[in-house]
Amino acid sequence: MRKEYEDMKKKIILFIALTVLVVAGMALLASYVFSGGKYDNISWEYRNDVLTIKGEGDMPDFYYECPLDKYAEKAKELVIEEGITSVTGDTFYGFNKLEKITLPDSVNKIGDSAFDCCISLKEVDFGEGVVSIGRNAFEFCIELESVKLPESLESLGCVSFSCCEKLKTVHMGSKLKEIGWSAFDDCHEDIRFFLNEENPFLVCEDGVFFSEDKKTLLYYCNVKKNETYTIPEGIVKIAPYAFLNSENLKKVDFPQSIQIIDEMAFCNNSNLHIVTIPDSVTEIGKGAFGGCINLERVYIGKGVSSELESVFVLSACISEISVSEENMHFSSVDGVLFNKDKTKLIMYPAAKGGVVYEVPSTVNEIGRGAFSNSNFLGVILPDNLVSVGESAFSNSTIEEINIPASVTSLGENAFRDCESLKKIIYEGTMSEWKKNFSDSYYDSRTANHTVICSDGEINVETDDE
Known part of the structure; x- marks a missing residue:
């Protein structure tokens, strides 16, 4: 009887050992799993x-x-x-x-x-x-x-x-x-x-x-x-996006050889404070200094001739733009950027401030994004104004504006994100307003406002819900 018990015990131990070996073998095999x-x-x-x-x-x-x-x-x-x-x-x-x-x-x-x-x-x-x-x-x-x-x-x-x-x-x-x-x-x-x-x-x-x-x-x-970088003499062109997101840079010195600063070249350089464009530069690309959120002052030399409307987009701390008097294409008055003959207002620096800004009587065109992100209450537009560019007042703190009857073009998103806008006074008739201007001048984040025309009022509900 004892012998039978011992034999049974050995068989159980052997069975357990074999089971452990099988499980271990399967685990080992699992590490060599093949699929395809x-x-x-x-x-x-x-x-x-x-x-x-x-x-x-x-x-x-x-x-x-x-x-x-x-x-x-x-x-x-x-x-x-x-x-x-x-x-x-x-x-x-x-x-x-x-x-x-x-x-x-x-x-x-x-x-x-x-x-x-x-x-x-x-x-x-x-x-x-x-x-x-x-x-x-x-x-x-x-x-x-x-x-x-x-x-x-x-x-x-x-x-x-x-x-x-x-x-x-x-x-x-x-x-x-x-x-x-x-x-x-x-x-x-x-x-x-x-x-x-x-x-x-x-x-x-x-x-x-x-x-x-x-x-x-x-x-x-x-x-x-580097907090300061001096571009070597002999460089003629800065390629698109060349200094993108260079957040350590506080100052860039340009050589007199430089002629072209291409699009987005210094975009999002958040620690640039002052930019001096030398006289040798003739072309500055779109967004070249866009998103430079701490840029405060800009000097533009005499050679620049390319469009400047989108060069400083979203650089909301600029308080002053000055232009060489020898520049044949652009000018500045009190830190505001114009074309040479001051018929077009190109950029009102967003951080310039002020309660109400009176646009010079020579101006007949407000450029694209000209007052974007600006911090003021209102603008006085001249009677001979014809065109207001797209996004001209977007994301500004403007509360009220008087648009003369001479205006025939109000650009898309001209008052986008204007959360403080309460009143637009239009010197033309309601039918002229509806004929000349589509609803694309505002978006859902523009405040509900009233358009007061010479013959009645139009209540604009901007909330789509």
């Missing part, structure tokens, strides 16, 4: 945390649902095999566990946001075939510390490596021709760029990129700590 699939011209395998893509030609566009998304929280390594020629935009967006990417020489293009928000990514082997990297391609890859771009690369898209906060070292090849705006913005503050000395297209000096002839400043990395 096929879509259009590609196929894939997933094994032991590695996602491998195979196929020929460009990866397909996954317009609605990407079948690879099921690996976004699993795959730690991505291997794309020879034969694939491009990585489509957004394909691997948000692959949170991905630590390593290996691309073949056959891949020549990485699409927009292809690897955006791969927050665990530490290593990328680009191969030697990539010619272009799209915008936002590696944005928010916050674990990347070093990148060696391939010699084949010619074009690096806007914001391509922006917000890679640990990125400190970038190696660039001899064929790179184009660096998009904000390509390395908000990376590590000590980021260093190593550009192949044989590159015939670009020059890099202390985190600032120039054209090969050093006549165009292309890109100023916004993590630079």
Whole structure:
């Protein structure tokens, strides 16, 4: 009986041991899980945390649902095999566990946001075939510390490596021709760029990129700590978005060689206080100093001839704009910007203040956004005024305005976001008002107001609800 008991005990122990082995084996097998699939011209395998893509030609566009998304929280390594020629935009967006990417020489293009928000990514082997990297391609890859771009690369898209906060070292090849705006913005503050000395297209000096002839400043990395930057003599043009979001800069000194400040060049430079445009500048692009929220004073030299209506948009702290008396196209009176003969009011500085501003009698046109964001109670318009531009008084504190009958054009959104507006006095008739001006001059955030015409009143209810 005792022998039978011992035999039974051994069998139970053996059964338990076998069960443990089976469970452990299944757990081990689970770590080597294999799955795969096929879509259009590609196929894939997933094994032991590695996602491998195979196929020929460009990866397909996954317009609605990407079948690879099921690996976004699993795959730690991505291997794309020879034969694939491009990585489509957004394909691997948000692959949170991905630590390593290996691309073949056959891949020549990485699409927009292809690897955006791969927050665990530490290593990328680009191969030697990539010619272009799209915008936002590696944005928010916050674990990347070093990148060696391939010699084949010619074009690096806007914001391509922006917000890679640990990125400190970038190696660039001899064929790179184009660096998009904000390509390395908000990376590590000590980021260093190593550009192949044989590159015939670009020059890099202390985190600032120039054209090969050093006549165009292309890109100023916004993590630079400089509070003052002197643009080198010989620079003729500042490229679009070149200094975008350079929040550390408080002052920029321009050389006498500069002629063009392109669109959005200094947009959102929130610590710029004073801007002096030298006489050599002939053209300033739209939004060049837009969103410079602490910009207070602007001087415009004698050479500027391009349109200035949108140059300082959303720079709401400007209190004074002065213009060289030798300028043949623009003038200023008491800090307000006009064209030369003062027939057009271009910009009333938003921080100039004042209770009521009287527009000079010479003015027949109020420019686009001229009084936008201004802090005053009212404006007196001249009797010969013909046109009020779009967004002319948008987001201002205006309460009341008298519009003469001579006005035949009231631009779209002229009183957008005017939450204090109570009364518009129109010297023409109600039928003339309705004929000449559509309801597009206000929006739902404009206060309910009354339009008082020469023959009656129109109550304007702006709330759509």
